[in-house]
Amino acid sequence: MASVSRVFAVVVALMVVMLQVSNATVYKVGDSAGWTTIGNINYKEWAATKTFHVGDVITFVYGAQFHNVLRVTHAMYRSCNASVPLESFSTGNDSITIKTKGHHFFVCGVPGHCQAGQKVDINVRHSLTSPTPSALPSPTEIAAKTPVPSPNMAASLKFVKGQSSLLGLIAIATLVFFVSD
Numbered sequence: 470m471a472s473v474s475r476v477f478a479v480v481v482a483l484m485v486v487m488l489q490v491s492n493a494t495v496y497k498v499g500d501s502a503g504w505t506t507i508g509n510i511n512y513k514e515w516a517a518t519k520t521f522h523v524g525d526v527i528t529f530v531y532g533a534q535f536h537n538v539l540r541v542t543h544a545m546y547r548s549c550n551a552s553v554p555l556e557s558f559s560t561g562n563d564s565i566t567i568k569t570k571g572h573h574f575f576v577c578g579v580p581g582h583c584q585a586g587q588k589v590d591i592n593v594r595h596s597l598t599s600p601t602p603s604a605l606p607s608p609t610e611i612a613a614k615t616p617v618p619s620p621n622m623a624a625s626l627k628f629v630k631g632q633s634s635l636l637g638l639i640a641i642a643t644l645v646f647f648v649s650d
């Protein structure tokens with residue numbers, strides 16, 4: 470009987486960890502319109518409706534013969550002068566993982582396009598803020614059912630979020646070790 474509840478606890482903990490690890494959201498810039506000058510897409514408005522987090526993926530989809538993606542400084546973003554970009558992308562389907570908090574400025578480097586509004590500011594205000602899914606028990610609830618001290622459990626789960634899946638696996642391994650003694 471005890472082993473059944475142990476297995477259940479491990480499975481639930483595993484699901485929580487996996488959910489936390491796979492919490493990264495993929496955002497397609499401009500949604501269905503993509504990265505374009507057609508239709509006067511307001512990328513400022515587009516970005517304003519999103520809450521970006523570290524680990525999220527920003528995807529630019531566009532015709533590679535018409536546009537490109539340049540990561541630039543704030544000054545370059547403001548002045549639309551991308552003559553010396555920090556990074557450049559040109560496949561037409563560029564996925565960029567956001568690794569730090571703060572502003573990430575992107576413009577199209579084709580003459581006139583940035584001026585026409587093909588520029589976006591991805592602002593990550595917080596790194597670890599998405600809520601835990603409410604359908605599942607909270608990490609502290611699980612901790613109460615296992616011999617793992619609860620503050621450490623909650624802290625480690627929070628730490629795992631936004632980190633690599635390797636850390637998730639380490640957390641699972643640690644859990645299994647404690648639960649199966």
Ligand SMILES: *[C@@H]1O[C@H](CO)[C@@H](O)[C@H](O)[C@H]1NC(C)=O
Nearest residue numbers: 544545548549550551552553
């Ligand atoms: C754009 O920036 C570069 C490097 O900062 C500078 O040399 C150039 O004069 C600028 N061009 C314009 C049009 O402001």
Ligand SMILES: *[C@@H]1O[C@H](CO)[C@@H](O)[C@H](O)[C@H]1NC(C)=O
Nearest residue numbers: 528529530531561562563564
């Ligand atoms: C862009 O690449 C992703 C995989 O990285 C793929 O799933 C998606 O279908 C591609 N989109 C287009 C429009 O090519």
Ligand SMILES: [Cu+2]
Nearest residue numbers: 536577579582
């Ligand atoms: Cu362009």
